[in-house]
Amino acid sequence: MKLLAIDTSNRPLSVAVLEDAKILATTTTNVGRNHSSTLLPIIEQSLAQAGFKPDDLDRIVVAAGPGSYTGLRIGVTTAKTLAFTLHKELVGLSSLEALAGNVLMEGQLVSPLFDARRDNVFTGLYRIENQRPVQVIADQHISIAEWTDQLAAYPEPVTFIGADVATYEAPLKEQLGDRFVRAQPQLDLPQASVLGLLGQTAQPVEHLHAFVPDYLRLTQAERDWQAKHPKEDHAPYVEKI
Amino acid sequence: MEKQNLILAFESSCDETSVAVIRDGHEILSNVIATQINSHKRFGGVVPEVASRHHIEQVTICIEDAMTEAAVTYDDLDAVAVTYGPGLVGALLVGVNAAKTVAYAHHLPLIPVNHMAGHIYAARFVKPFEFPLMALLVSGGHTELVYMQADGQFEIIGETRDDAAGEAYDKIGRVLGVPYPAGKVIDEMAHKGNDTFKFPRAMIDEDNYDFSFSGLKSAFINTVHHADQIGETLDKNDLAASFQASVVDVLTSKTLRVLKQYPVKQLILAGGVAANHGLRERLQEVLPKEFPNTDLVLAPLKLCGDNGAMIGAAGYVQYQHQQFGDATLNADPSLEFDWMPNMPH
Known part of the structure; x- marks a missing residue:
């Protein structure tokens, strides 16, 4: 199984490429630069070093939260879109579990x-x-x-x-x-290689479109609104026009 | 037959997730828009973190629907275009990262598009641009007069010094008890009322091309509060009509003033507030009289709000000029057009 693992849950960024239990490439940074600028170039490099094209992948594993909301969205958007657009398996694992795996x-x-x-x-x-x-x-x-x-x-x-x-x-x-x-x-730094190893045996996401980060918290605005409107619901919140 | 150009275009700068497939820069094969209005209505305005969360729920659904409706495959595509600013950073990041990933996965060039340029190019779906042209760009975040000597060249000639016109609509909407977003309802109310309150027309006689709407907003709010205090009931339709008359007067007169100094072939009206019927009708009435040689091009009603199609149209021009981004592309929430050199600001 050819696998790409991504963790951008917090300040560190970690990307790994695995083939079965073998770690082929891994990059972890802790420089606090913007993950949005650095994530895709590091994925490109890592896959190239492993000698894979994106379409060669079988599975993408992402640290799905908790963590920094923005960091999570960068990793999850990238992983989800990659899995969707290339019809690959997607696995979301707890960012905390991945760290505990160290x-x-x-x-x-x-x-x-x-x-x-x-x-x-x-x-x-x-x-x-x-x-x-x-x-x-x-x-x-x-x-x-x-x-x-x-x-x-x-x-x-x-x-x-x-x-x-x-x-x-x-x-x-x-x-x-x-x-x-x-x-x-x-x-202390999360390692995507560990995430990838854990993700190898996990169940892939069934409904890819519905996959979102595990923020573990509602937004402040939603909490306030729910407290004031305990019985109301505006859903569906998003509509196609 | 010359090969057709197909661009997959992403837009996620505020509270709409949209993905479109555009042929040759001016033909819409699909334009899927998922709006979050129903969610942000709860809060009386867009909450950035909530918007970002909705975008990530929607983005792959929008890609799938856009590709399916357009009946194209990734192999058919020539490029991926995406709004990278201005807008809400968390919202932009979802579109930017999704677009970069699709471009990378399918070995396609990536085109970073300025959201405001996108709004102007919504008018490209009406007819080809003829230069030089002037665009009156009016939205919830911007009110600008933009001069274009050629495709892709944007020079701001005038802009708002405080609130954007659309922002003023939302704020007085709250006072009138109109749910977010207020523009459409106030426009309808305005058509049922009369300009009885004669609110100020800020900066209308000043010899520049800038706008100001915060004074109008304050005058409106003071009028309503004063009436509340003395127990008087004001006609809401007249209030809406008076507010809108001031906005339209200022936008129109400043536009006519700028056209005197900058003779142009076309005047484009674009941006969310370009859907306002009062504004569209006034420009249709006065422009042929004052500038018979300037062609008025109104962005189509359906393309005034945020959408991927307009990003695809602007992206096509950049594609022709080979203006590509790379995998390091980031969101730029305060991305600007360049100012025209030597213009008073």
Whole structure:
């Protein structure tokens, strides 16, 4: 299976080309340049290095969220359009799961974490089983205090991974004590190669047109509107004219 | 027979996702438009993050429908054109990344198109352009007089110093209780009322080609609030008619003034507000009298709002000049036309 994997969920950008379990090309940057300018050129380069044309691909795997809304849309638009226009399989995986996949200690609990600002994070809980992350608590947008409360139910060490862990290290340590384990910082960058390996066995998307990022949050405007109009619905929101 | 040119064109700068297939720059094979009006109505205006989310829901559906309706395959296409600005950055990014991906996947050249140029080229579906021409470009975000000496050359001669005309419509629409987008309803109300309030015509006598609509908007709002305070009920149709009369007077008189200094073969009316019947009728009435040698070209009603077809028409001109972008193309939310050198601004 020839596979392209894309992760632009946050500041890092990662692209990989795989053939079955073999990683042929991988590029990961963490320079904060605009993903919209850099993603497609890196895909072009990576496929060229692997000796593939876009049409040779069998499957495209994308980190579908959570993460930066704009970053997610760049990766998902590119992956979705590529899969659609070339009639290829598309797989969307959790951006948090992909990051948790960097940890390979069998049996270990992992909490990958992205900052969502104002003491909130995007996170979930995974356990490494047979060398891959298996979800224990679903990905969510949650305050750091509530998250440590939830983790109280698991009286064992939890490995925290992600560049944003540093922001919350103090409250996490305070609440979890010795159970707080910091993954080695060199593992903090998501790797599309890991995403690609995880995506190889995942179920492809059934309804490609309906595939969108997992933002895990409504927009502020929609939350406000729903609070004021609990029973109203304007759907369909988009109409063909 | 000469080979036909086919361009797949994307537009996603605001609250419409649109993909079109255009033949030879002036024939629409398909023009699929998915509008989000029903969503943004909830908020009284376009919410950028909501718009971006809708675009990504729609974009591949629009490509599929546009290709199917046009009955073409990717092999038939010559290029992919896309709006890369101006507009909402998150919204633009969906179209730009989808278009770049299609171009890459099918080895097609990519044409980055200025959205405002697209609006002008909506008129190309009526008849060929004859240069020099002047375009009165009126939309929710822009109010400009654009001089064109040739295809692809845009020189701004005058523009609004504050609100765009379409923006003023939306703002007074809120005061009148008209749901977003207000332009069409106010236009209809205006036709049932009379200009009884005589709102100011800002800058109408000033010797320049710029516009201002914020004073009119304030005068309108003050009139309504004052009436509310003294318990007086004003005729909403007359209010709409008075507002529209001021907008149309200013747009028309500034346009006639500019045509005196810039003799042109055609005057193009384009942009979302170009769908306004009051404005279309006034120009049709006065232009033949004042400038019998200038041909008025009104953008077709269906192509005044945002659409992919107009991007394909503008893109075709760039295709002929080999103005291509590459895989690094990014959205430019504040993309501008160049200013004409030596013009007072």
